[in-house]
Amino acid sequence: MARTPSTMVALGSNAADFRLLNPANNQQVARDDLCKSKGLLVIFMCNHCPFVKHILDGLRALGRDYQNSDIGLVAISSNDAQNYPEDAPEKMPQLNLGITYLYDETQQVAKAYDAACTPDFFLYDGDLQLVYRGQFDDSRPGNDIPVTGKDLRAAMDALLEGKDISADQVPSLGCNIKWK
Numbered sequence: 001m002a003r004t005p006s007t008m009v010a011l012g013s014n015a016a017d018f019r020l021l022n023p024a025n026n027q028q029v030a031r032d033d034l035c036k037s038k039g040l041l042v043i044f045m046c047n048h049c050p051f052v053k054h055i056l057d058g059l060r061a062l063g064r065d066y067q068n069s070d071i072g073l074v075a076i077s078s079n080d081a082q083n084y085p086e087d088a089p090e091k092m093p094q095l096n097l098g099i100t101y102l103y104d105e106t107q108q109v110a111k112a113y114d115a116a117c118t119p120d121f122f123l124y125d126g127d128l129q130l131v132y133r134g135q136f137d138d139s140r141p142g143n144d145i146p147v148t149g150k151d152l153r154a155a156m157d158a159l160l161e162g163k164d165i166s167a168d169q170v171p172s173l174g175c176n177i178k179w180k
Contacts, residue, residue, distance in 0.1 A: 003173055003174075004116055004117040004173070004174060004175060004176040005116065005117065005171040005172065005173050006115075006116050006117055006120045006121075006133060006134065006135075006171045006172040006173075007114045007115075007116045007171075008133055008134070008169070008171050009113070009114050009122070009130060009133050010130070011130050011131065011132075011133070011167060012129050012130060013129070013130040014128055014129065014130075015031060015035075015040060015042065015113075015122070015124045015128040015129075015130070016031075016109065016112035016113055017030070017031050017032075018030065018031050018076075018102075018104075018109045018112070019031075020076065020102035020103060020104055020109060021089065021102060021103045021105070022100060022101070022102055022103075023089035023090060023092045023093055023101070023102075023103055024092070024093040024101065029074075029100060029102055031128075034072040034073070034074045034100060035072050035124070035126070035128060036069070036070045036071055036072040036126075037070045037126050038069070038070035038071050038125065038126050038159055038160055039070075039071045039072070039123065039124050039125045039126050039128075039131070039159055040071065040072040040073075040074065040123075040124045040128065041066075041071055041072070041073050041074070041121065041122070041123050041124075041152075041156065042074055042076065042113065042121075042122040042123075042124070043059070043073075043074070043075040043076065043099070043119055043120070043121055043122075044075075044076050044077075044078060044110055044113065044115040044117075044118055044119065044120040044122075044177065045059075045075050045076070045077060045118045045119045045120075046077045046078075046079045046084070046086075046087045046118045046175075046177075046178075047077070047086050047087050047091055047092060047094075047095060048079075048084055048086040048087055049118040049119075049174055049175040050141050050175070051117075051118060051119060051140070051141060051173065051174035051175055052118050052119050052174065052175075054139065054140065054141045054147065055119065055136050055137075055139065055147050055149070056095065057147065058136060058137070058139075058147040058148065058149045059075075059097060059099065059119075059136075059149075060096070060097060060098055061149070062099075062149050062152070062153070063097055063098035063099040064098055065153075066156060067098065067099075069156075069160060070160060071123075071156055071159065071160065073099045073100065074099065074100045074101075074102060075097060075099050075100070075101045075102070076101075076102045076103075076104050076109060076110070077089075077092055077101065077102070077103055077104065078104035078107045078109060078110035078115065078177055079118070079177060079178040080107075080178045080179060080180045081103075081105075082180075083178060083180075084178050087178070089103040089105075107177075107179060107180060110177055115177060116176065116177065117172060117173065117174035117175060117176055117177065118174045118175050118176075118177060119136060119172055119174050120133075120172050120174065120177075121133060121134065121135070121136060121152055121172055123152070123155050123156060123159065123165075125159060131155065131159060131165050132152070132155035132156075132159075132165055132169060133169060133172075134151060134152075134155075134169035134170050134171055134172055135151050135152070135169075135170045135171065135172045135173065136149050136151060136152050136172065137149050137150045137151050137152070138150075138151075138170075140173060151169070151170065155169075
C-alpha cells in the first residue's frame with residue numbers, strides 16, 4: 001500500500017471552479033451549487049483505496065453531522081476508472097456516503113486543486129479561500145488509533161463559529177490519485 005501525503009497547498013488559495021457529473025442522478029453539479037454561507041469542504045477520494053475504506057464510517061458520520069450546517073460538502077473521485085474499475089462512476093453511489101459524490105473523468109479538477117492522495121481534504125471559507133488542508137485525524141490502517149475525524153471536525157467547527165483555524169496542520173496520507 002503506497003503512502004502519499006497531501007501537497008499542503010498554500011492557505012488562502014482560491015477554490016477552483018468545477019462542474020462535474022453526479023453519478024447518483026446523472027446530473028452536472030457546479031462548485032457554486034455546493035458552497036454555503038460559511039464555506040465548502042472538498043474531499044478527493046475513491047472507492048478502492050484502503051485509506052478511504054478505513055475512514056469510510058467516519059466520513060458518513062461527518063456527512064450526517066454537517067449536512068445541515070452552513071458548510072457545503074462534496075467528495076470527488078478523480079481516479080482512472082479504466083485501470084481501476086472499482087472507482088467507475090456507476091459504482092460510486094454504492095458507498096452511500098450521504099455527501100454529494102462527483103466524478104472528475106478528465107482529472108482536471110484534481111489537478112486544479114493540486115490533490116495528491118485519497119483521501120485529500122480541502123476546507124474553504126465562504127469567500128472560497130482555503131483555511132484547512134490536512135488529515136481527517138491520526139488514524140491510519142493498522143495503527144489502532146480510532147477514527148474520529150477530530151482534525152477536520154475541529155477546523156470545520158472553528159469555521160462555523162467564526163474562530164481562527166490553526167495553520168499548524170498535518171498532511172493527509174493515502175493512496176496516490178490514479179492518473180491516466
